[in-house]
Amino acid sequence: MRDRIHAQILAGRYEPGDKLPRDADIAEDLNCARATVQRAMQDLSDSGLIERRRKGGTHVRRDPVARATLDIPLTRREIEEAGGTYGYRLISRTQRAAPRAIRQRMGLSEAARLLRVEALHLSDGRPFLLEDRWVNPEVAPEILEVDLDVISANEWLVLNKPYTRFGLEITAEAADARTAGHLGIGDGTAILVVERTTWIDDSPITSVRAMMAPGYRLLAET
Amino acid sequence: MRDRIHAQILAGRYEPGDKLPRDADIAEDLNCARATVQRAMQDLSDSGLIERRRKGGTHVRRDPVARATLDIPLTRREIEEAGGTYGYRLISRTQRAAPRAIRQRMGLSEAARLLRVEALHLSDGRPFLLEDRWVNPEVAPEILEVDLDVISANEWLVLNKPYTRFGLEITAEAADARTAGHLGIGDGTAILVVERTTWIDDSPITSVRAMMAPGYRLLAET
DNA sequence: TAGTGGTCTAGACCACCGG
DNA sequence: CGGTGGTCTAGACCACTAT
Numbered sequence: 342m343r344d345r346i347h348a349q350i351l352a353g354r355y356e357p358g359d360k361l362p363r364d365a366d367i368a369e370d371l372n373c374a375r376a377t378v379q380r381a382m383q384d385l386s387d388s389g390l391i392e393r394r395r396k397g398g399t400h401v402r403r404d405p406v407a408r409a410t411l412d413i414p415l416t417r418r419e420i421e422e423a424g425g426t427y428g429y430r431l432i433s434r435t436q437r438a439a440p441r442a443i444r445q446r447m448g449l450s451e452a453a454r455l456l457r458v459e460a461l462h463l464s465d466g467r468p469f470l471l472e473d474r475w476v477n478p479e480v481a482p483e484i485l486e487v488d489l490d491v492i493s494a495n496e497w498l499v500l501n502k503p504y505t506r507f508g509l510e511i512t513a514e515a516a517d518a519r520t521a522g523h524l525g526i527g528d529g530t531a532i533l534v535v536e537r538t539t540w541i542d543d544s545p546i547t548s549v550r551a552m553m554a555p556g557y558r559l560l561a562e563t
Numbered sequence: 564m565r566d567r568i569h570a571q572i573l574a575g576r577y578e579p580g581d582k583l584p585r586d587a588d589i590a591e592d593l594n595c596a597r598a599t600v601q602r603a604m605q606d607l608s609d610s611g612l613i614e615r616r617r618k619g620g621t622h623v624r625r626d627p628v629a630r631a632t633l634d635i636p637l638t639r640r641e642i643e644e645a646g647g648t649y650g651y652r653l654i655s656r657t658q659r660a661a662p663r664a665i666r667q668r669m670g671l672s673e674a675a676r677l678l679r680v681e682a683l684h685l686s687d688g689r690p691f692l693l694e695d696r697w698v699n700p701e702v703a704p705e706i707l708e709v710d711l712d713v714i715s716a717n718e719w720l721v722l723n724k725p726y727t728r729f730g731l732e733i734t735a736e737a738a739d740a741r742t743a744g745h746l747g748i749g750d751g752t753a754i755l756v757v758e759r760t761t762w763i764d765d766s767p768i769t770s771v772r773a774m775m776a777p778g779y780r781l782l783a784e785t
Numbered sequence: 786t787a788g789t790g791g792t793c794t795a796g797a798c799c800a801c802c803g804g
Numbered sequence: 805c806g807g808t809g810g811t812c813t814a815g816a817c818c819a820c821t822a823t
Contacts, residue, residue, distance in 0.1 A: 342793070351725065363808065374794045379809070389634065395801045396808045404640045405721060407759075409731050411783055412611065413629040499627060503573065509631050509783040513735035513755035513775075531753035533735040537629075553735075561633055561731040564812070585789065596813045601790070617820040618789045 342373055346381035350391075361391070361399040388563070409561035411509070413537070416472075416495055416551075420464045428463035431490045432523065436478075443475050446538050447545035453477070456484060458494045461523055467554070468524045474549040481546055494547075498539075502546055507539035511559065516552070524554050533557050564595055568603035572613075583613070583621040610785070631783035633731070635759075638694075638717055638773075642686040650685030653712050654745065658700075665697050668760050669767035675699070678706060680716045683745055689776070690746045696771040703768055716769070720761075724768055729761035733781065738774070746776050755779050 349371065355361060364382060368375040382399060385391045389408035393399045420427045439447070439455045449455075456476040462469050474494055476484055481502050484494065512534050521528045532555060538548040571593065577583065586604060590597040604621060607613045611630035615621045642649045661669070661677045671677075678698040684691050696716055700707055703724050706716065734756050743750045754777060760770040 357722070365808090374796090376795085376811090377793060379811090380792085382809085393809060394803090395810075396803050396806080397801095398808065404637050405725070406637075407635040407726075407729060409633045409635065409729070411631045411633050413631065415626050415628075418626040500579070503627070504629075506785040507629060507631070508785075509781075511733060511755070511781040511783070512779070513753045513777075515753045529751070531735045531737045533733070533755075555735075557734070559731075559733040561733070563728040563730075587789090596815090598792095598814085599812060601792090602811085604790085615790060616822085617791075618787080618822050619820095620789065620822095 342371075342377055343381045343384065346371060346373075346378060347385065350381075350385065355401045357401050357403045357405065359401045361401070363398060407563075409563055411559070411561040413509075413535075415499055416462045416470055416493070420462065420469060423464070425464035425469075426466070428466060429493050430461045430463070431493075432459040432461060434458050434489055436485075439475055443548055446536075447475070447477065447548050449477070449545065453479075458489060460489070460493055460495075462493070462495075468526075469554050470557075471520060471523050471552040472549055473552070474547060476547045477545055480541060480544045495549075498547060502541065504539035504546060505541050507537055510536040512536075514552075520552055524552065526555055530555055533559065535559070564593075564599055565603040565606065568593060568595075568600060569607065572603075572607065577623045579623050579625045579627065581623045583623070585620065629785075631785055633781070633783040635731075635757075637721055638684045638692055638715070642684065642691060645686070647686035647691075648688075650688060651715050652683045652685070653715075654681040654683060656680050656711055658707075661697055665770055668758075669697070669699065669770050671699070671767065675701075680711060682711070682715055682717075684715070684717075690748075691776050692779075693742060693745050693774040694771055695774070696769060698769045699767050702763060702766045717771075720769060724763065726761040726768060727763050729759055732758040734758075736774075742774055746774065748777055752777055755781065757781070 364375050364378040368378045382391065382393060386393050389406040390402060391399055392402050417427045435457050436454055437457060439449065439453055444451065444453060456478055458474045458476065460472050462472065472495065476494060478485055481498065483501065484497060487497050513531055514534050515529045516524065516526060516532050518528050521530060533553040535551045539546050586597050586600040590600045604613065604615060608615050611628040612624060613621055614624050639649045657679050658676055659679060661671060661675055666673065666675060678700055680696045680698065682694050684694065694717065698706055698716060703720065705723065706719060709719050735753055736756050737751045738746065738748060738754050740750050743752060755775040757773045757775065761768050
């Protein structure tokens with residue numbers, strides 16, 4: 342039934358900006374329950390095709406947006422599922438005042454002292470991902486006691502501090518000398534950088550810069 | 564109610580891999596309808612926290628995946644919404660046999676002849692995105708008659724050939740001489756490349772390589 | 786094949802927000 | 805304020821798949 346509703350709407354050839362009938366009317370037309378229409382329309386809304394507002398009604402989006410979902414697995418699982426042997430090496434672990442850029446991204450005050458962790462994840466012994474992470478010990482004080490030589494901050498946080506939301510920023514950059522050294526690549530090589538900041542409700546937990554070794558492909562789908 | 568169910572599950576401190584009670588039992592425990600539980604669990608499943616299988620039951624995922632949604636607007640809208648003036652220039656338009664890589668990605672036979680379009684999108688007169696596109700005229704024959712000097716293939720396709728699904732592949736690459744020339748950057752500069760292949764049901768419509776000018780940031784959120 | 790999640794119905798009430 | 809979408813209930817049947 343939901344498929345039929347989807348088909349009807351798409352076949353109805355509504356133009357961008359057009360207003361659709363109210364759910365109740367569509368339900369009557371198609372001889373089905375309103376809840377079913379509601380669910381079907383919710384789907385179309387989720388996929389970026391229409392916009393719904395109480396009282397305002399349902400409209401076809403003027404600029405239909407292509408909406409994809411991006412899965413970011415735990416680094417260890419990602420490597421293992423690609424058939425590689427996972428390796429991990431802690432590079433540094435310090436506590437210090439956060440630089441401006443990080444404070445801004447996490448929405449912290451100037452006084453904030455954070456835990457900074459640099460680590461390298463390897464696949465079959467070859468550098469796979471270099472991570473530069475800042476952790477807010479106000480939210481996750483236990484991490485100060487964790488032996489990060491044994492378990493990566495990535496893993497510990499995922500298992501112990503479930504986030505409620507996060508933001509991603511994906512860029513391409515030229516590797517600087519230090520980064521290139523750790524990744525074992527030429528200075529200036531193009532690498533994919535994924536920056537992720539995660540939150541528990543409104544408290545920032547961690548902000549991490551993941552520098553991927555050359556050849557990495559980030560996949561997404563509808 | 565749904566929020567309460569979410570909270571209960573999260574507070575229940577289930578470990579990765581644990582099996583949750585059946586929907587019906589949860590509903591009884593919380594004294595609500597099973598449909599409500601079903602909806603709440605669906606949400607958790609969508610966000611990558613649990614896995615559900617008929618008969619198999621509901622389990623907490625062993626490797627909770629961070630799932631983000633990525634919006635890819637029409638290039639023109641993206642530039643305009645950032646406050647820029649949109650410009651567009653067609654570079655080339657040819658019909659030819661598709662190279663192997665493209666055929667493979669679109670799942671086409673060797674014989675397939677495609678329309679190839681190269682175009683530059685500009686923001687305030689500066690190169691913003693260089694697109695290298697292949698279109699399948701079997702699915703969208705009308706595009707052969709479209710004046711691509713006036714409307715970009717990007718825009719025409721979005722308005723006239725609504726896809727049913729697509730796949731994305733995001734990489735960082737060093738710009739080759741030709742690309743660098745069009746984007747007005749130095750040879751070898753790191754650029755973000757987004758490859759997208761779209762389909763109507765099981766027929767491939769188009770496969771496009773979008774090469775973003777340096778400094779471009781792709782954003783995603785939970 | 787039996788047990789689980791997935792979908793649907795008919796009805797009710799609520800929450801938001803435009804006129 | 806009234807009209808719209810959002811959520812919930814109680815019940816039914818269906819679809820998939822683990823055992």
